[in-house]
């Protein structure tokens with residue numbers, strides 16, 4: 162069974178992507194442009210030959226039904242964290258995180274079903290390429306100023322793509338822990354040998370995410386409650402699957418060993434310098450931040466100890482405070498989510514104020530810091546006290562925890578201490594507000 | 606604090622950036638009766654020069670926030686109580702290039718102890734572009750020994766944006782649930 166369009170680079174297959182948040186969408190777009198030799202082209206849904214629907218999107222079912230209703234014959238690739246058994250003969254399921262080779266083979270399979278040799282129908286709607294509306298649920302979160310840029314443009318110049326494309330919230334209940342990086346042929350089951358004096362250090366030893374796993378009881382609940390997991394997945398992410406986690410782990414090792422450490426992966430060299438608390442990156446920051454949402458396999462990452470004499474080359478690359486880099490990277494990776502395993506009800510506090518004059522501003526960051534340095538309250542309580550949307554707290558929380566500032570009080574600690582009295586209204590509330598609005602350039 | 610007469614106090618050793626900070630945010634060109642750093646070490650009569658800065662920030666409704674910079678010299682300490690009366694909080698600027706900035710830190714925390722306990726404090730470490738050590742981490746350690754967890758940022762006193770972040774942090778420390786109009 163072969164379509165006349167098959168393997169014809171002059172007639173790329175048009176693919177529309179629905180329900181996918183902005184970054185995932187940009188990643189796919191880049192993937193199609195760079196790695197598929199124009200075999201596939203992103204298009205508006207009215208013109209597409211094949212549709213890809215992110216079934217984890219909010220209102221995914223609605224989206225699907227509506228789309229299927231409009232294009233009863235179109236091959237559709239359904240992507241999701243949880244398995245879906247397609248009922249339509251022209252549908253295939255692809256599990257997240259999306260691996261390029263799997264994506265390609267699914268698309269190849271679907272491409273054979275395109276039109277069954279019938280000429281393409283022109284869509285009822287004139288699809289505009291890369292329409293914002295088609296990217297579905299995820300606009301870049303408004304709290305992050307720098308996200309308002311054009312990630313697409315930055316991505317275009319990426320030298321290479323990591324082997325996993327998916328940039329959507331990974332499932333918090335992964336079947337497999339990622340294997341440690343840098344250890345060839347490691348099955349992930351055998352205990353890690355102590356790092357030899359050799360050069361390669363395994364990242365993410367097996368115990369690494371034990372701390373972050375939800376308590377056993379929660380996990381059972383999760384297993385029983387698919388809906389809840391879906392819901393949870395929308396605001397949880399696994400830092401360890403992304404560049405953020407790799408840098409954090411490498412930095413931890415660097416600090417422990419008091420040595421400069423190099424982190425190699427699907428990016429140009431990164432070096433962590435614990436002495437000066439700096440990170441040296443060869444690549445432009447924009448490129449690295451653009452990588453933030455791409456899942457990276459541990460086996461593609463190696464960590465090596467550098468010669469103690471190593472110092473950053475005089476030309477090329479840049480050096481900056483590691484906290485500054487990690488904070489921003491975490492904000493961009495989290496996008497309003499929190500690390501999987503975070504207890505929403507456990508009181509949270511900050512060890513000290515983050516250096517907010519030098520960190521990427523996060524919406525309400527100063528208020529959140531003021532609260533959490535003085536009143537240990539849970540994420541949910543904080544949202545109520547400050548009367549702000551949880552996603553702002555989530556962004557802040559993820560960034561602050563990436564740089565090691567978050568402390569937890571266990572929920573069960575003590576005999577249910579009465580919560581700290583919420584901060585009262587300051588007697589000069591009105592005055593403070595006036596000063597604030599004056600500083601922010603309003604009111605005179 | 607009388608209606609329409611509110612104060613924000615800046616303090617810190619000579620060269621820490623008090624004059625710069627006030628200049629960076631004041632509506633009106635600041636009044637600076639500045640003894641130069643060299644003057645400060647000379648044996649001049651106390652009555653002749655009191656290194657002080659003054660600026661204003663006009664608020665909605667015609668009220669003013671008065672910005673005062675007060676020097677760290679011990680011989681001016683008689684001023685501190687007068688100055689801080691009615692102050693909403695203290696901005697402490699520390700110069701990271703000084704021989705012992707932690708000594709400065711302790712000195713000012715002690716000097717303004719009373720004021721700090723009744724209001725709030727925010728600390729800006731300046732000149733870090735010229736000297737990165739000690740890092741902020743070490744300042745936090747010092748603060749822990751005082752049992753204080755206050756906003757502590759790297760700032761360049763000449764940069765309006767930095768000074769604003771510092772003042773905002775002070776305001777939110779006074780009232781984390783301060784409602785901000787969108």
Ligand SMILES: Nc1nc2c(ncn2[C@@H]2O[C@H](COP(=O)(O)OP(=O)(O)O)[C@@H](O)[C@H]2O)c(=O)[nH]1
Nearest residue numbers: 619620621622623624625731732760761762763
């Ligand atoms: N390089 C650098 N210079 C600064 C910084 N902050 C202030 N200055 C400069 O340091 C000098 C002393 O600042 P000044 O405001 O007069 O300090 P004051 O004695 O506390 O009033 C001035 O020349 C400022 O321009 C900073 O963060 N970095």
Ligand SMILES: [Mg+2]
Nearest residue numbers: 623624625639
């Ligand atoms: Mg001065």
